[in-house]
Amino acid sequence: MKQLINISALLAGLIISQHALALPDDLSKPxxxxxxxxxxxxxxxxxxxxGDVFVKQGSIEIQAQFLKVTTDPKTRKFSKLVATGKPAKFxxxxxxxxxxxxSRGEQINYEVTSSTLDISGNAYLNxxxxxITADHILYHIDTGTFNAKKQGSGRVSMTLQPADDKKEK
Structure with missing residues (x-):
C-alpha cells in the first residue's frame, strides 16, 4: 500500500512538473x-x-505565528526558514x-539551499x-516533484487536473 502511495505521488509529480517551477529571481530579492x-x-x-508573522521575498509569501530564520553569519545568506502556526502558509x-x-501546514520548513518545502501537520499543497493533502509533504520547488505520506491511519488524497489540450496547441 505504501509503495502504491509513493508511486502515485511520483506520477502526480511528473504530471505537475511539466510546467514552469518557480520565478528565478525570487531569492535575489530582499x-x-x-x-x-x-x-x-x-x-x-x-x-x-x-505573532502575526508576514514574510515577503519576491513572489514568495509566508504567514505564521512563529518564524525562525537561520542565516550564515559570514555570508549573510538565508539557509532555512521554519514557520509554525495553525496553519502556517507558504x-x-x-x-x-x-x-x-x-501550501499550508502546522509547520513548514523551507530549505533555501536545497529549494525544498517540508510541510507537516495537516499538510496541503495546491x-x-x-x-495534495497528507500528514506530511516534501515538495522540491526546483523540480516540482513531491513525496506525500500519511502517518498512522488515513490516506494521501490527490486531485489532479487533466491537461488542457487548448493550452498545449
Whole structure:
C-alpha cells in the first residue's frame, strides 16, 4: 500500500512538473519580515519572530505565528526558514503567467539551499489546481516533484487536473 502511495505521488509529480517551477529571481530579492516581536543573534545568525508573522521575498509569501530564520553569519545568506502556526502558509508564483503554488501546514520548513518545502501537520499543497493533502509533504520547488505520506491511519488524497489540450496547441 505504501509503495502504491509513493508511486502515485511520483506520477502526480511528473504530471505537475511539466510546467514552469518557480520565478528565478525570487531569492535575489530582499527578505522583508513583519511581526509583533523579533529577536536576532548576529553571532549565530538565528532570528526569531513571534505573532502575526508576514514574510515577503519576491513572489514568495509566508504567514505564521512563529518564524525562525537561520542565516550564515559570514555570508549573510538565508539557509532555512521554519514557520509554525495553525496553519502556517507558504505561497510562490511559479511562472510568468501568474500561476501559484500554495501550501499550508502546522509547520513548514523551507530549505533555501536545497529549494525544498517540508510541510507537516495537516499538510496541503495546491499547484496549478492540482491538490495534495497528507500528514506530511516534501515538495522540491526546483523540480516540482513531491513525496506525500500519511502517518498512522488515513490516506494521501490527490486531485489532479487533466491537461488542457487548448493550452498545449
Amino acid at each position: 527578505l522583508t519580515i513583519q511581526s509583533n516581536e523579533a529577536f536576532l543573534d548576529q553571532k549565530t545568525g538565528i532570528a526569531t519572530y513571534k 505561497s510562490q508564483q511559479i511562472d510568468w503567467n501568474g500561476n501559484m503554488m500554495i 499547484r496549478m489546481d492540482d491538490k
